[in-house]
Structures are given as C-alpha cells and as structure tokens.
Amino acid sequence: MGKIKLKGKDLRKIKYSSNRSIALAIDVMAKHYKHSSKEEQLAILLDIKNNFQNYLDHDILGAIASEFDDTMSFKERSEIELLRESGEFSVFGRPHISSNAFQQMEMAMRLPVSRRGALMPDAHQGYGLPIGGVLATENAVIPYGVGLDIGCRMSLTLYDADEAYLKRHAYQFKMALKERTNFGTGGEISFQQEHEILDRPEFALTDLLRQLHGKAVKQLGTSGSGNHFVEFGMVTLHEGDALGLVPGTYLGLLAHSGSRGMGASIARHYTQVAREQCLLPRQAQHFAWLDLDTEAGQEYWISMNLAGDYARACHDQIHHNLAKHLGLKPIAKVENHHNFAWKETHEGEELIVHRKGATPAAQGELGIIPGSMTAAGYIVRGKGDACSLKSVSHGAGRKMSRSKARASITGSELKKILSREQITLIGGGLDEAPIAYKDLTQVMASQEQLVEVIGQFEPRIVRMDKN
Template sequence: MAKLKLKGKDLRVIGYPEGPVISIAMNVMERNYKHHTTEQAIDILKDVLTAPADYMEDAVLAPVAQQLLPKPAPEGVEISLNTTGISFNVFGSEFIEPGAMNQMYQAAKLPVSLAGALMPDAHAGYGLPIGGVLATENAVIPYGVGVDIGCRMCLSVFDIDPKELVQREPYFTRELNEATLFGGGRQFDNATEHEVIDRPEFDQLPLLKALQGRAAKQLGSSGSGNHFAEFGLVEIKEKDPVLGIEAGAYLGLLTHSGSRALGANIANHYTKVAKQKRRLPGEANNLAWLTMDEQEGIEYWMAMNLAGDYASACHHVIHAKIAKQLGRQPLKMVENHHNFAWREMYQGREVIVHRKGATPAGKDVLGIIPGSMTAPGFIVKGKGELASVNSASHGAGRKMSRTAALNTITRHAL
C-alpha cells in the first residue's frame, strides 16, 4: 500500500489558512497516518479545523490544533507615537549631543506628554535623556526617572575657617574615607539603624522586602560613577533671606550619591512591567509608562518615594558622622535631588514632572549645581520659570564621558 502523500493545495481547499499550519499538518499526517488514504487524512484534518480546541490534548494532532487556535494578543497595548510632539525649550543647544536631542524628540511624541525642557548639561541616557524634563498627564515613566532614583546633592555649611582644610588636610581626608564607602556594590559589614529601613513599604511590596537587608548594609555608602564626597570653601557674598547665612567664608561638606541597589532594582523591575503593559515602537521603547490609577503605577510611586527618602538618609548618615567628628552642627543644610518625579501644578493643571538629571527650580527652592572636578559649584535659588518647567541643570555638563576621559587624559595632565 502506498504511503500517504499530501499536497498543500489539498489543505487549502478545505479551508486551512496560509502559514506554518499547512506544513505542520502535512508532516504530522504523513508520519502518523501514513497508511491512511488521502480522503481519510483530509476527513481527520477537517475535524481538527472545525474544532481545534477538542484536539489540544491529542498526542498526535495537538501541534496542528495549536496552530489553528486564535493566537493570544501580545501582553499590553501597542501604542503609536504622535506624529508631531509637544514643543519644548532647549537651553544651551549648541553644546547638546544629537543623541540626547533625538531622545527628547521621542519623549515629546508620547501621547501622555504635556510639556518638556532640555537642560544645558544634557546627554543621552536610557529613555529620557539625562538633563531631560518631561511633564505628563496621569502617567509616570520609570526610565523617565532613571535607575539611580532620588540621586541628590547635599551640602552642610559649618562655621569653621576653611583655612583648616590646608592646615589639617590629612585629618579631613581621613574623615571622608571613614564616613562613607565608594565602589559599585560595596556595603558595610553591619547594617546602620535608621527609621527609613523600618518603613512599612518594605512589608507591603515583595520586591522591596527582598531588598531590605541589602539596603540596610548600603545605607551611608556612596556608590561609584560620578558620585563624590568632598570638603571645600563656601563663599557667601551677601545674606539671602532663604539661605539665611551671613556673608563670609565657611567650610562646606558636599556629597553626591543616590539610592544604590534599592533604586536600581525598583527602576529595572517597573520598567519591565511598564514595557509589558504598553509597547512602544523602536527607540521609544524605554519610555513605557504606568498610569497613576493602576496598581502597578501606585506601587512604583510608593517604591520611588521610598528610594528617594532612602537616598536622602544615606547623605544624612554621612553628614551626621562627619559633624560628630568635627564637633559642630552645620549652620545650614542644603539638599536637592534629581532622577525623580513630582506631582506639581503646571499652567493650572496637575502634572507629573520627571526630572532626570535636572534640579527642581521652583520659586525660592534652594539647590546645588556642582562644577567639574576643577571648577567651583554654586548654591542656587529657583525663579520658577515655566520655560524650563521649573527646572535647572544638575551639573556643569561634560565634553566627554568618564570612560573617554580616562582613555585620553593622563592624571598628570589633569
């Protein structure tokens, strides 16, 4: 008896759709029903086509049935970008690299975008560019906040003659090295007690619970990258009513660091969730958002705020250690953060303002914009400019990345 030999047109005639199912069905039938006639094989395939769900448990015909069942829609909704984006102001455009500009143009086309600005120290990042400011409607973008959630500057101003920095340099160097840890992944041998580690959010979200122990051991550490802790001269030219410090020269302790592994894990987890819920095309993929009235968005907002408070606590631990060693309490502490999202009013409506590598600069809001390694930084006070969405740069900007600098500039030249 001749072996069964089917043709693709035999299956198309009875209604099989174009695609992999035809070759799969032919292969299954010819291997498992090789002694059946063509008519018998076609009758079997007609039955599978009529009710594929009935054959999902069939040891032989299940692969055919599986191909015939409607495919589940991919998780999340595929979203198109607007053809034209919102307009946004660019400050210092001649110094901003094309990659950062392109990322901001992508963000401006999101259906949830309402306003934006690009700071003069902007450069390309993941999702929103570093130095990008974006106001959205009822939506938070995890990669619009960034990985190092709540990264911040913190300055303690001490009534100590800054000449002591030169006269007692080894002492101040030792205090910096003993007050914190630098390096990716580093943590203290023993956890530091602090109320932020006992926050109820750690018990409310399984993701946070798994990170609690590590967060406790990294509290007060500084991480790596462009993070630093340094002493320096603080010059106040004239008394400002908001800053409240008399004109003069003071000793300052300035630190820059963020939320360590806690923030990174929150960012990566909820970015993945956002991408599953809202699929965006190509380069805009990292700008997936969560709405503020869905469970995942509420969870992210809760976790983001915890990470921001944790980052602040890291600075306060460092500053408290050094203040104790100096035997002085600071006259003033100035602190501001970036890599965060805020609920704010903008032109009469509530928005979510993302400042990724940008400093809040609302009316009379104090901040610090640090210089490069060889240039001074500044204590600043916001003017509340709508043109920048109440924002300012978070640093001096850069002509090259740290990696490029290490490869092209010698220590002697620096």
C-alpha cells in the same frame, strides 16, 4: 500636525480609565478624525467603550476596541503608536547640547501621554530621557524617565570654620573621608547605623521592597560609583538670608549620590513591568509608562518615593558620620533631588514631572549645581520659570564619553591639574577628569532666567570611587 483636541481628562469623564486606552484614543482621533468636532470624537469613543464588540474588526478603531475586550490576551493587543510629530519643548543653551540628546527629547515628546518638556543646558545623551531632560506627562510615570538611580541628589552642609581650619586639619579630613565613607556598586558601611528610614512600613507593602530591606540596611550611608562624590571645600555666600546666615566664607561638606542598589532594583523591575504593559515601538521602549491608576503604577510610585527618602537618609548618614568623627556642628544645609518624578501643577493642570538629571527650581527654592572634581559649584535660588517647568541643570554635563575621557588624558596629566588647582583626590578615575565635562560657567550663563546664584562651593578634598 493639527492641534490635538482631546485631553486625558476628557476621556476620563467618559470612563476611559487606563493611560494606554487614553493614549490610543487621542492618537487615533488626532490622525483619523481631526476634522470632527470634540463632541463628535467623544461620542465615537463612548460608543466604542459601550459596544466594543462592534468595532473589533474596524481597521482604524479596532485597536481602541480591543482595550475593552477582556477575552483578548495581552500579546494580541496592538502596539501604541507615537505621535507623528514631536510636541514643542523649551531648550536652554542649545549650543551646549548634542544632537543625539536633542533627538531623544523629541522622541519623548512624541509619546501620547507627554504634555510639556524642557532641555537644560547640561543635557547629554542618556537612556530613555536625555540627562538634563524634563518631561511632564498626564497621570503616567516612566520608570526609565526617572532613571536607575532614583533620588540621586545633592546635599551641602555648612560649618562655622574657615579655610585655615581646613588646611590645619587636612590630614584628619582626608582620613575621615577614607574611614567613614564607602563607595562603589556593592559598597557597605562596616559600622552599626540607625535611621528611621529602615523602620518605614512601606518596606512591607510589596515582595520586592521586602527583599530589598536587607540591602538598604547594609548600604545606608554609602555612595555610588561614577560621578558620585563626597568632598570638603569652602563655601562663599553672597547672600546669607536664605540660609539664616550672614554673607561670608564657611567650611562646606558636599555629597552627590542616590538610592544605591535599592533604587536600581526598583527601576529595573518596574521598567520591565512597564514594557510588558505598555507596548511601544522598539526605538521608544525606554519610555514605557505606568498608568498611576493601575496597581503597578501605584506600586512604583510608592517604591520610588521610598527610594527617594532612602537616598536622603544616605546623605543624612554621610554628613552625620563625618561631622561626628571630626567634631563639627552643622549650621545650615541645602539639598535637592535631581532624578525623580513629582506631582506638580503647571498652567492649572496636574502633571507628573520627570527630572532626569535636572534640579527643581520653583520660585525661591534652593538647590545645588556642582562642578567637576576641580571646578566650583553653585548654590542657587529658583525663579520659577514656567518654560523650564521650574527646573535648572544638575551640573555642567558631560561633553565626553567615559571611554573618550580615559583616552584623552593620562594619570600624570590629571595629577598636574589637581596639583595646580590644589585639590586632594581620593579615588576617582580618568573618566571623571575635568576635561570630560562642559564649562559650568557657560552652562550657568545659559540659565540665568531660571536661577540666581547666592553662593559658590570650591572643592578642596575630594573622595570618589576607585574606577
């Protein structure tokens, strides 16, 4: 395929205002007018915009013209065509990545709004974007590219205590996890909580957010199901400067969860809106996008950011509730999202970077890459690698489906593994057994150019949902 000459910014200069019309124009010009100069292509497109009625019956240009005909119903508008070939994207740790995840990323790079992409070594098949996929688009946000659990994130708090302290008070730590955390789809905290997130004015901006406020109040400080967890363990810092600490061993509290029912409701609602506004072929419907210049696009962007802040607030409360109950005082914290979309500049171009199960890793940025319920995780510092869109994996990544994992190990076998590794597990299920995940040491070896390891977290007492 010849290189596309036109970019969205060229079309915006001639007042093409929606991503849908821009995408159609870029695709049609690339397919049928690739031998014309950029100036000739823009001249044609400008005339279509100004005199669309002259082109409505044109076999090739009619689809673009229909975008400017206000008399046409939405359903009469044509389906957006994907690019014939996938754009190039960077891949890290290809031997660790299944072919179906790779194919999903290829499909994402056929979207007319896609500009850059990358696959992390923990990548595996997801819905829409693969988990571990990074996709940069031009002025477009893909709700399913962010995912259902908006703002799913990691947070690690360090305390000035050693392993002997944890062993001595193991029963109290275990009971605190049982009594002061709550897991599962409908989980709610039974005691009164306050947080400034609940007073945010954005909750009054849309009907959906107004409806979700009550749920946000009830689920504040709770965790989801699946691979979400709250766990105590020991942190070994190889380099303490980034956290204002000296190298050594510290008690750590690590949590993994997102924006709960609020984020899922936002994701489902705006995915449906996107599908209605952005007509894509069946195999690509999960990639339906919202133009950020549209009302729906702005609503989603505001809602997504509020959900991300709510996820952070949930983590704040998890750490606060446990520390207060146990009389612990935090001395340092590391945290990061890994299901979100950011406005970032890459090679001089402002793009919307979707990280679906990928950790931001800009130069000097700290992040957490967790292991399984028995495997160590890592505190990392980003190197700002351009090929990865300044990203890194968000974990080891699944190598087994949940059903296959349940069929591959028994409860007694899992208990033996936990005993051998000296792990106390509260809740959890066979589908989250360590065998379900890739080897994180191998994953880390595949992304040495992306981050440097400055610390390690060893789990000791792990709380998960009963699934």
